Amino acid sequence: MMRLSLLIVYLSISIVASGCGFKDIDKRYFAVGMGIDLTDNEEKPYRITLKLGVPSIEIDAGKSKTQVEIIETSNIAEGLRLLKAQVDKEIDFGHCNVFILGENLARSNIAEAVNWMTRRRDIQKVAAIGIGRPDAESVVKVQPVIERFPGNALGLFFSNDATESSYTFIELLTDLFRRLNEKGLDPILPVVMVQKDSTYIVNRVALLDKEKISIVLEPDETQLLIQLLAYLKKANLYGGFYSPPFAIAIQTIRTKYNFQQNGPALHLNMHIKQAITFDEMPTDAYFNDPKKTINQLETAYSEAVKQLLVKIQEANVDPLGFGLRYRAKYHLHDFEQEWPDIYQSIKFDVSTTMSVHGTGLLK
Amino acid sequence: MLERLKVILAPAEDLMQSEIIHPVTRQKLELAYYLPICDEQKIHDYITVPFSKNQYPIMNLFLSNANFKRVTDPAKWNDLLLRGQALVEYQNQIFSFDALKYEYLNLPDSNFEPSIRGPQHSLSEDPIISLNIIRNSYMSPELVIDKMQIGNISQTNLYILYDQRKVNHHTLDNVKNKLSSIHIDLIHSSGELERLLNGKKYQLFPTLLVTERFDRIGRALSFGKIVLILKGSQFALILPVTFYDFMHSVEDHYESYWMTKMIVVIRYIALILTTTLPGLYIAILSYNPEIFRLQLAFTLVASRSIVPYPSFIEVIIMLVMIEMLLEASIRTPKLIGSTSTTVGGLILGTAIQQAGLVSSIMIIVTSLVAISNLVLPIHTMSLAIRFLKYPIIVAAIFFGLAGVFLGILYYITCLCSTRSFGEYYFRLRGNASSQHGDIGGTKPT
Numbered sequence: 001m002m003r004l005s006l007l008i009v010y011l012s013i014s015i016v017a018s019g020c021g022f023k024d025i026d027k028r029y030f031a032v033g034m035g036i037d038l039t040d041n042e043e044k045p046y047r048i049t050l051k052l053g054v055p056s057i058e059i060d061a062g063k064s065k066t067q068v069e070i071i072e073t074s075n076i077a078e079g080l081r082l083l084k085a086q087v088d089k090e091i092d093f094g095h096c097n098v099f100i101l102g103e104n105l106a107r108s109n110i111a112e113a114v115n116w117m118t119r120r121r122d123i124q125k126v127a128a129i130g131i132g133r134p135d136a137e138s139v140v141k142v143q144p145v146i147e148r149f150p151g152n153a154l155g156l157f158f159s160n161d162a163t164e165s166s167y168t169f170i171e172l173l174t175d176l177f178r179r180l181n182e183k184g185l186d187p188i189l190p191v192v193m194v195q196k197d198s199t200y201i202v203n204r205v206a207l208l209d210k211e212k213i214s215i216v217l218e219p220d221e222t223q224l225l226i227q228l229l230a231y232l233k234k235a236n237l238y239g240g241f242y243s244p245p246f247a248i249a250i251q252t253i254r255t256k257y258n259f260q261q262n263g264p265a266l267h268l269n270m271h272i273k274q275a276i277t278f279d280e281m282p283t284d285a286y287f288n289d290p291k292k293t294i295n296q297l298e299t300a301y302s303e304a305v306k307q308l309l310v311k312i313q314e315a316n317v318d319p320l321g322f323g324l325r326y327r328a329k330y331h332l333h334d335f336e337q338e339w340p341d342i343y344q345s346i347k348f349d350v351s352t353t354m355s356v357h358g359t360g361l362l363k
Numbered sequence: 364m365l366e367r368l369k370v371i372l373a374p375a376e377d378l379m380q381s382e383i384i385h386p387v388t389r390q391k392l393e394l395a396y397y398l399p400i401c402d403e404q405k406i407h408d409y410i411t412v413p414f415s416k417n418q419y420p421i422m423n424l425f426l427s428n429a430n431f432k433r434v435t436d437p438a439k440w441n442d443l444l445l446r447g448q449a450l451v452e453y454q455n456q457i458f459s460f461d462a463l464k465y466e467y468l469n470l471p472d473s474n475f476e477p478s479i480r481g482p483q484h485s486l487s488e489d490p491i492i493s494l495n496i497i498r499n500s501y502m503s504p505e506l507v508i509d510k511m512q513i514g515n516i517s518q519t520n521l522y523i524l525y526d527q528r529k530v531n532h533h534t535l536d537n538v539k540n541k542l543s544s545i546h547i548d549l550i551h552s553s554g555e556l557e558r559l560l561n562g563k564k565y566q567l568f569p570t571l572l573v574t575e576r577f578d579r580i581g582r583a584l585s586f587g588k589i590v591l592i593l594k595g596s597q598f599a600l601i602l603p604v605t606f607y608d609f610m611h612s613v614e615d616h617y618e619s620y621w622m623t624k625m626i627v628v629i630r631y632i633a634l635i636l637t638t639t640l641p642g643l644y645i646a647i648l649s650y651n652p653e654i655f656r657l658q659l660a661f662t663l664v665a666s667r668s669i670v671p672y673p674s675f676i677e678v679i680i681m682l683v684m685i686e687m688l689l690e691a692s693i694r695t696p697k698l699i700g701s702t703s704t705t706v707g708g709l710i711l712g713t714a715i716q717q718a719g720l721v722s723s724i725m726i727i728v729t730s731l732v733a734i735s736n737l738v739l740p741i742h743t744m745s746l747a748i749r750f751l752k753y754p755i756i757v758a759a760i761f762f763g764l765a766g767v768f769l770g771i772l773y774y775i776t777c778l779c780s781t782r783s784f785g786e787y788y789f790r791l792r793g794n795a796s797s798q799h800g801d802i803g804g805t806k807p808t
Contacts, residue, residue, distance in 0.1 A: 011757065021763060024674055025648045026667045030660060053657070055664035094653025095660055124653065149661055 028092045029053075032066065032151025035136025036076065036113050037102035044072040047102075048079045049137040052087070053095075053150030064147040070137065076116045093122045098154045099129050099173075100192060102136035109211045110187075111180060118177050125174045128158030130192045131206050131213070139192050144199055154192070157202050166223050167203035183335050184323025186210060188225075207317040215315035217308075224308050228255055228272075228320060243300040246293075247280035251357050257322075259329060265347050268322065272305065272352045278359050286359060294354050302350040309348045316340065364393050364440075364452040371441060376510040376522070377494060378444075385417060392421075396449035399494035399508075402464040406449050409460060422453060431458045445502045466495045471597065475575050475742065480617040485575035490522055490594045497524065497590075501581050505529070511542060513593075514550040520594040521556075524580075529587030534603055534784050538589055541784075553596040557743075560602070567751070567774070569609070569743040570783040571602040578613050603783035605790060610634070612740035633735035637748060638774070640735075641678050642755035642767040644728050648674040650763025662724075669719040675760045677721045681729040682752070684711065689733070 035049035047070065054065040069086060073079030084091060099117060101110055117123050132139035144153040156162040158170050169190045179187040191204040203219040205226075217225060220242075227250060241248050257270040276297075278286065286293045312319065323339050332338045365380050372378060377398045384391050392414050396406065409430065414421050425431045434443065434457045440450060447463025469492050470484035486493045494508060509523040521542070525535060538560075545559050557571055574580065575598050580590050583601045591600040601608075610630050615623040648667065652660050670677055688707040695703055712730075716723050732752065739745035751774060758766030778789040 022649050022673070022760070024667065025652045025660065026664050026670075028652060028664075030652075030657065030664075032657065053661065055661040055668070092652065094651070095657045097657075122653065149658055151657065155657070 023090050027089050029087055029089045030055075030150075031091055031093050031096040033098050033100070033140045033154060034093075034096055035100040035102065035132055035140035036105055037132075037136045038105040038108055039072055041072065044074050046074070046076055046079060047072045047137065048076060048083070049140045050083060050091070051140050051151060052091070061146045061148055064143070064150045064152065066143065066150045068141055076113060077120075093120065094124065095151075097124065097127045098151070098158055099123075099127055100132040100136040100139045101129065101189070103131055103133045103191075103213070104135065106131045106189065106206060106208070106213045110208070111211045114173070114176055114180060117173055123173070125172070127173045128155075129171050129173060129176050130158070130190045130202065133191050133193045139194055139200070142194050142198065142200070154200060157192075157200060158190075165203070166226060167219055169205045169222065169226050169229075179319075180210060182321075182324060184318060184325075184327050184339065185321040186317045186319050188229075188319045191216060207312065207315060207319050209315075209317050214317045215312070217311075221308050221311070224304060225312075225319065227253055228305065228308075241297075241301055241304070243297060243304075245280070245282050245285070246278065246297060248276045248297065248354075249279050251275045251277060257325075259326060266342060266345060267347050267349055268309075270305070270309075270348065270350045272301070272350070274301075274352065274354045275357045276354050277357050278361075281359075286356075290356070294356065298352040298354050301352045301354070305352075306348050306350045309350070313343065313346065313348075316343070318343065322346070364450065364457060365395060367437065368395055368440065368450075371437075372444070372504055375506070375508050377498075377508045383411065383414060385415065388417060390453075393452040394449060395444065396462065397444055397447070397498060399491055400445075400447040400464060400498045401449055401462040403462075405462045406460070410449070410451055422456075425451070425453065425456075425458045431460050433457070434459050441504045445498070445504060447499075464495060465499055466492045470496070473575055475598075476579075476613070476740070478576070478612075478614050478617070481578055481613050482576065484577070486577070486580075486592070486597050486599055488595050488597055490520060490592050493592055493599070494522060494524075496577050497580060497584075500577060501526075501584050506584065513542065513545060513547070513556070515546070515548050517549045517551075519550050522592040524584060524590040524592065526584050526587060529585070530589060531587060531603075531786070534786060535589060537785050538602065550593070551595065553591070553593045553598045553600050556591065556593055557600055560600070566781070567777050568606065568747050568781055568788070570604065570781065570788065571600050572604045572608055572741065573598045573600055573743055574741075575599070576613055578616075582613075582616075603786040604788075605783070605786075606778055606788055607791075609741045609744035610739070614740075630738055630740070633738035634748060637732050637735040637739075638751045639755060639767055639771065640728050640732050641682060641752050642759035642770065643764075644725065645674050645678055645756060645759040646764040646767050650759075654764075663722075666722040666724050670722050671719070675756065677725050678728075678756060681715075681721055681725055682732075682756075684715075685729050685733050686749075 029052045031050055032053040033049075033051035037047040037049070039045055039047050050069045050071075052067045052069065054067055056063065056065060069083055071079050071083050071086070073082060080091065101113055105113065114129070117127070117129075118125070130139075139154075147153045157168060160170075169188060171187070171189050176187055176189070179185050187208040187210065189206050189208060190202050191206050193201045193204075195201045203222060204216055205222045206213045206216045208214060224241075241250065252275045254273045255270065256273075257268055260267040260269055281293075323335070323343065326332075326339070326342070327335060365382065368378075368380065375397070378395065379398050379401075380393075380395045382391065382393050392410075394406070394410065409424075409428070413419065413424055431451075434440065434450070440457075443459045444450060447461065447465075448459040449462050451458045451460060466487075467484065469489075470487050473483060473485035475485065484496075498506070503526065505526045505528045507523075507525055507527045511521050511523065512518045513521045523539070523542075541560055545556075547555075547559065550556060553573060557569075557573060561570055572579075572583075580599055580601065583590060588601050588603065591602070593600075610627065612626075615627065647654050648663065652663070655663075667674070684707070688704065691703050691707070708730075712726055715721055716726050736745055736749055739748060754773075755767055755770035758770045760766075762769065775789075781788040
């Protein structure tokens with residue numbers, strides 16, 4: 001009994017103290033966006049742009065208030081420590097779900113920045129990563145007029161909660177880390193651009209040769225690539241395909257491919273199966289000869305895909321993970337030495353099967 | 364007849380068997396009936412008094428009175444006795460006499476565990492009346508009623524009820540041993556008995572169920588449980604119990620299937636909420652604010668920014684207040700009771716938030732904790748659960764979210780190691796027998 005009462009006394013005294021991670025929510029600043037740029041200064045190569053959300057009870061369009069802090073530093077972690085001396089509250093990355101890397105950084109080396117992100121405890125591994133064009137600072141600094149609360153607008157771009165564009169590729173930190181480290185799989189990052197100083201546009205992807213940008217795809221190529229990746233099984237709608245005078249909406253898509261050694265040449269046979277509906281078509285064109293129409297569309301789609309694959313091949317990047325599949329099937333003594341040559345020699349054969357789920361019309 | 368009855372029937376304390384021998388004529392009459400369900404006065408008036416006066420040949424009475432019926436088939440004895448008939452043997456002839464008594468009028472209303480469509484009455488403080496209702500509703504020859512005395516001075520009658528075919532005899536011996544080892548001078552309520560039987564002093568969860576409802580007792584008997592009824596107490600004890608029995612209300616069997624199933628799920632949600640919510644509030648606000656959406660985080664920040672103290676002081680203020688409110692409303696007379704809740708809950712709650720002592724989210728948390736606690740159907744369990752949130756709060760103050768989950772883990776471990784009279788307390792399937800190699804299995808004796 002004596003011991004119990006002593007224990008109670010100890011506990012009630014120690015309750016006044018608390019754990020060392022204890023920091024009340026109102027003593028924290030929530031970072032809602034972060035940009036990392038490369039500067040010309042050799043001693044302080046990084047410029048960190050941090051957007052801090054200013055909390056307010058009013059949540060309404062245009063009521064979002066933020067504070068932007070910029071610091072130039074020799075490395076990222078050190079920069080944040082310096083930044084802490086500039087703000088009165090603890091900086092918390094727990095709600096920072098978008099990280100923007102400047103284009104000049106992405107053109108030199110993103111490995112260090114990604115490494116820092118994966119190491120830091122309070123950065124969520126489901127945070128989205130993008131490339132800011134022309135630089136990260138200008139993207140992070142933008143304050144969209146219709147934003148409801150700090151950092152919301154850019155965050156919604158990179159989640160499936162709100163807009164689901166077939167042009168927007170979402171790359172999360174976990175996947176980026178994997179793509180950076182896996183042999184035979186290269187990173188893809190969406191490119192975020194600022195439009196009229198107040199809104200964003202995210203309809204391009206940059207393909208990286210592990211650590212730096214090798215090629216930036218155009219919007220229609222981006223859409224096609226996202227369809228091919230198709231592991232983003234977020235919804236049934238995988239965007240469309242435009243081949244005048246038809247515009248089709250792809251409802252479901254399944255991509256299969258395998259390697260085939262035909263003599264000296266290595267062939268990659270890709271087969272794409274789609275269920276489609278028509279967005280636009282000339283009246284009666286389909287109804288007069290459905291088979292021919294579908295054949296034309298299939299050929300057009302295959303051709304577009306093949307062009308894209310060749311373009312990616314020429315850029316010598318491998319976002320679709322052909323190398324990884326090859327590693328799984330064939331043994332190579334030194335993958336990193338041998339694979340580039342094999343990749344360059346691959347011939348692509350693409351075939352498409354479209355099945356019409358609906359014409360969009362009642363006849 | 365009596366010899367044969369002993370063979371057929373369970374050895375019940377309430378089965379009256381008597382052999383009356385007339386002092387003058389030396390004639391013998393054998394009489395058997397269940398005491399609680401028979402009207403003794405009637406038996407007196409019709410059988411024993413006429414027999415002893417011997418003014419009129421008793422055989423003629425048996426044969427002429429329509430209340431007496433001749434029984435030829437011994438297989439029916441059982442049934443007749445359980446239906447409130449008295450059996451009489453006289454000159455090798457057996458008669459049944461209808462003396463059924465059903466005492467439902469003398470019962471108090473059920474206040475403690477009210478039900479909408481179930482029986483509206485609770486146990487009586489007179490154990491004979493209670494046993495009458497139980498015998499009437501659980502008409503099985505297997506129902507055994509044992510009697511013993513507890514209390515050196517009070518010598519209070521205690522009735523032990525069980526279905527002799529379904530009960531676990533190991534548990535029964537265990538309970539009887541425990542009861543006979545109790546040394547106490549006076550005993551007034553079954554709550555006292557509950558404490559004495561509970562065994563461990565620092566037990567977190569109740570290991571026997573206190574009830575005032577007949578339907579619950581009947582159901583418990585049919586599941587092979589033991590029911591204790593103490594003279595002078597409106598509450599019976601049911602044991603052994605599992606944790607899930609406490610989450611179950613008798614109403615679950617009376618109302619629409621899907622809704623009652625959903626209510627059971629809601630009870631478990633309420634259980635989790637009421638234990639963890641205050642701890643989670645501290646952990647999320649002060650350690651891991653990234654759990655929620657950013658939107659909610661900003662609202663939390665805004666509502667908390669007026670509060671000068673750290674989150675746990677806020678939580679402690681509010682919880683102490685709500686405990687005092689609950690305690691006050693139990694003790695106050697019913698007329699004032701509603702006033703105190705209104706004053707405390709509404710006025711104090713609003714004022715304390717406007718004064719900036721606690722945030723508005725904390726008001727929501729507090730009321731949710733209080734409400735979800737009241738969702739639990741059994742009062743003893745809801746009291747035990749009410750305590751559980753405090754250790755979790757302490758853990759949350761020091762270790763954040765990890766502390767909350769550590770606390771839950773500790774409670775689950777506690778539940779798993781608890782035994783209710785040798786039987787598993789936290790076992791999902793009730794009837795599984797323990798196997799060799801079971802973790803934490805009960806010792807076979």
